[in-house]
Amino acid sequence: xxxxxxxxxxxxxxxxxxxxxxxxxxxxxxxxxxxxxxxxxxxxxxxxxxxxxxxxxxxxxxxxxxxxxxxxxxxxxxxxxxxxxxxxxxxxxxxxxxxxxxxxxxxxxxxxxxxxxxxxxxxxxxxxxxxxxxxxxxxxxxxxxxxxxxxxxxxxxxxxxxxxxxxxxxxxxxxxxxxxx
Amino acid sequence: xxxxxxxxxxxxxxxxxxxxxxxxxxxxxxxxxxxxxxxxxxxxxxxxxxxxxxxxxxxxxxxxxxxxxxxxxxxxxxxxxxxxxxxxxxxxxxxxxxxxxxxxxxxxxxxxxxxxxxxxxxxxxxxxxxxxxxxxxxxxxxxxxxxxxxxxxxxxxxxxxxxxxxxxxxxxxxxxxxxxxxxxxxxxxxxxxxxxxxxxxxxxxxxxxxxxxxxxxxxxxxxxxxxxxxxxxxxxxxxxxxxxxxxxxxxxxxxxxxxxxxxxxxxxxxxxxxxxxxxxxxxxxxxxxxxxxxxxxxxxxxxxxxxxxxxxxxxxxxxxxxxxxxxxxxxxxxxxxxxxxxxxxxxxxxxxxxxxxxxxxxxxxxxxxxxxxxxxxxxxxxxxxxxxxxxxxxxxxxxxxxxxxxxxxxxxxxxxxxxxxxxxxxxxxxxx
Numbered sequence: 001x002x003x004x005x006x007x008x009x010x011x012x013x014x015x016x017x018x019x020x021x022x023x024x025x026x027x028x029x030x031x032x033x034x035x036x037x038x039x040x041x042x043x044x045x046x047x048x049x050x051x052x053x054x055x056x057x058x059x060x061x062x063x064x065x066x067x068x069x070x071x072x073x074x075x076x077x078x079x080x081x082x083x084x085x086x087x088x089x090x091x092x093x094x095x096x097x098x099x100x101x102x103x104x105x106x107x108x109x110x111x112x113x114x115x116x117x118x119x120x121x122x123x124x125x126x127x128x129x130x131x132x133x134x135x136x137x138x139x140x141x142x143x144x145x146x147x148x149x150x151x152x153x154x155x156x157x158x159x160x161x162x163x164x165x166x167x168x169x170x171x172x173x174x175x176x177x178x179x180x181x
Numbered sequence: 182x183x184x185x186x187x188x189x190x191x192x193x194x195x196x197x198x199x200x201x202x203x204x205x206x207x208x209x210x211x212x213x214x215x216x217x218x219x220x221x222x223x224x225x226x227x228x229x230x231x232x233x234x235x236x237x238x239x240x241x242x243x244x245x246x247x248x249x250x251x252x253x254x255x256x257x258x259x260x261x262x263x264x265x266x267x268x269x270x271x272x273x274x275x276x277x278x279x280x281x282x283x284x285x286x287x288x289x290x291x292x293x294x295x296x297x298x299x300x301x302x303x304x305x306x307x308x309x310x311x312x313x314x315x316x317x318x319x320x321x322x323x324x325x326x327x328x329x330x331x332x333x334x335x336x337x338x339x340x341x342x343x344x345x346x347x348x349x350x351x352x353x354x355x356x357x358x359x360x361x362x363x364x365x366x367x368x369x370x371x372x373x374x375x376x377x378x379x380x381x382x383x384x385x386x387x388x389x390x391x392x393x394x395x396x397x398x399x400x401x402x403x404x405x406x407x408x409x410x411x412x413x414x415x416x417x418x419x420x421x422x423x424x425x426x427x428x429x430x431x432x433x434x435x436x437x438x439x440x441x442x443x444x445x446x447x448x449x450x451x452x453x454x455x456x457x458x459x460x461x462x463x464x465x466x467x468x469x470x471x472x473x474x475x476x477x478x479x480x481x482x483x484x485x486x487x488x489x490x491x492x493x494x495x496x497x498x499x500x501x502x503x504x505x506x507x508x509x510x511x512x513x514x515x516x517x518x519x520x521x522x523x524x525x526x527x528x529x530x531x532x533x534x535x536x537x538x539x540x541x542x543x544x545x546x547x548x549x550x551x552x553x554x555x556x557x558x559x560x561x562x563x564x565x566x567x568x569x570x571x572x573x574x575x576x577x578x579x580x581x582x583x584x585x586x587x588x589x590x591x592x593x594x595x596x597x598x599x600x601x602x603x604x605x606x607x608x609x610x611x612x613x
Contacts (some may be wrong), residue, residue: 096478
């Protein structure tokens, strides 16, 4: 087997305060392709990582607007245009009776927008992640905290980044390799 | 998209929709009337008019200085009462959910709810007096023996039930509000858990009593202006609008006072949560009001439709549209964004707009009885609205300043002030 390509450095930390501190330092060092893994949500981590607001809301909104107008459009098309049918002496079309259906479709397609937008932005589904090859990383769902910096980051340097992570108090720094190769 | 740029686009889009709606109004009406299948619907409207006017009294009471004052005062009173009762509900759910984030806002609500007694009751007296003398609620001048609609409702709609019932409910509300504040202030001194338990117990049964009494009060004061009307969700409708305007008011008070005495306990989370609740009740109000309208429109029963038929006459139609777009669509679309709920440039004008919209909503309920042909603004309206609001604002301010600005030893105070904040140790690390 040829030498597998290095994908990044995984640093392990022991406490929430350490990982918060490390995230701030990595952020301040100007890295862009990196992530933090913790067993539970740590309040304030999005600020510490300088994460922008999520873009999922955009997909939700587009889904909702689509749902609303498809509900209105569908009922208008079926009741007034394609097959006019008088029900209960009511007008053939008014937004009033079309509203409950449009409203439900707004909710349904908003939910779809959220779900699929989330999957799209996270590049899911994904069958494997190189991080899974690390034995140590399994404890990210138990009691350890991790920072992962990718080699693809323009600021990445095999020596300096490792040194930076070590000075931040990492209890271990491990190189992650491309297991597919 | 940056928020200011978004706002410009938003205002432009909303103007287009507004112009289109108002311009297309006559077309919509003509469409309904012109379609042959709409005949039954139109007939129902005509019947509704007959049903309403066939009870041997004119469409509305005669406009005199006293009735004019009575209606303007009732509108203003219902506006102020909204904020008092919604504050009470806020306290109830705070205890029921064992909430943490709302602790910094609790004293604002406790002092607001306590205004129900004695001041709310004092402010109610002119309404009781004018109505009993026959200047406000038209049914007070009708003999139930001559009016079938009144006859079946005379258990509730009689002078005794009206006056005694309202006074008793206000006393009960006052007792409940003062109990909550008493528990809270007592805990300031000793920090004992017993006060939290007492408040929870009271909130447990109090929330049911609250739901029933709010409905009864709104039925008596506002819905009985047209005693023939049926709508079981009318109380919820008033409640929904009340919560909406109250969260706007609390948001304003919080943003103002967090620069002063509330500074140590208020975080971004508190502000955001209040913004979220304001947004949530924007939707809930629309949901309730639409449901009421939709059910009545669909069933097309004369004893219900006449209420909305009256509110589509003259400029009331425009008022209804303004409520639809101004009370719902504008705040709904504007506040969808997370950052809008935190922006004072958006929320500041929105608070004033919410006051205006809620007042208009109450006006839409009360005033068409006196002026069936359209919106009619007299000097009494701003005088009563401004006068009552200023008086209650002043009274709130006085009691708010006589007590500590937040529950000093509330068990969840620490959670409220540290929630979603960077851990201290991490902050210290970053400053090395």
